Amino acid sequence: MSLEHVLLGMLREPASGYDLRKSFEEESRHFWSAELSQIYPALKRMMERGWLVCDAAPSERGPKRRVYERTHEGTSALESWLRQEPVEGRDRIAYIAQLIFLGELDDGVATTRFVESLHRHFKSKLTLLESALDEMLTSVDGNIDALDATGFHEYLSLQMGIAAYSARVDSSAESLALVAERYTGVVKND
Amino acid sequence: MSLEHVLLGMLREPASGYDLRKSFEEESRHFWSAELSQIYPALKRMMERGWLVCDAAPSERGPKRRVYERTHEGTSALESWLRQEPVEGRDRIAYIAQLIFLGELDDGVATTRFVESLHRHFKSKLTLLESALDEMLTSVDGNIDALDATGFHEYLSLQMGIAAYSARVDSSAESLALVAERYTGVVKND
DNA sequence: ATGACCATGTAATCCGTTACATGATTCG
């Protein structure tokens, strides 16, 4: 049950459900996301459990906002989640299943197309993460020590994401070469 | 709705629900898994849809087995899934959320412990994948060209997994050094 | 006025996990 803890973590500053969904889309897209229809009931439950308090606030335009704030109990619930072991999600990687079962077709063109598409996808994901890192680093003139604790931890997580995607970019390119070699007899000389 | 396509892919040979769960546990653990309570109804739906036929078979011990086999329709449903674009699952990586929100604690010990634990976890995952690759390679005396099409595609998928986990192992080690530097002032000389 | 954005929510449905229910065989 991680969503509620993620919401707690995002509530450094008081925010409404609508705000939180925007944060998911703008900042946290690379590690978590949730729809409003999931966020609103979650906030309600968390309030009933005493993790949040809710404050009505007027809005510039549109209906009145409900702004949520962490209580001490909420903060300590977050802290005990953070001090747990890393939470591992289940691996359900459909594209790996597809790649394996493509073996049955034994069709070089199909496999090539597939791996090319994977490669493009990994590259675009990598670009996103890299530009987030760039932005963060230019904001402190390339000096990591100038980051505050939150910035530093964000930096670590971006590094890990970049490393993982960069490896995937490279290995999909290598796979492409192997596929070409196997199905067309072309051998790259290096 | 990928589970049913994954089951189709695994039904190269006729198999029962029980067999399929064993395959998930023994072979496919690193990219997919499912419980019997999910598999049995899925097989039933697939049969009603005409993707499978079911044959009753006696068993060595225990109740009689229901062995499922792909129909032409099932095979072509699989094929059109394989010829789609790679299916990307949504990213919900709880441990990245934890790492980022640990910034709020600003506690070097907590972050160190966390990243160490991540590192261990990545390493053990990597070891699993590497031994699967080893096993596959020794079965053909290190000669990739001797793999059949299915083996070759499995090889590609293992390579990608290994690359991704190996990058994570390295980057978590680097993170550990950065954390030590930031929180204890110790600088590694290289 | 039409559409984009602000802002809240509920309901139906789907996918997955855990727990329950049943019963035969084999090994220690």
Place this chain on the structure above:
DNA sequence: CGAATCATGTAACGGATTACATGGTCAT
């Protein structure tokens, strides 16, 4: 006799997506 393994399922619950429902403001 009890535990493990073979083998089939259903039911209850929880988490996530999609669709539905409502209504205000602002810019074109």
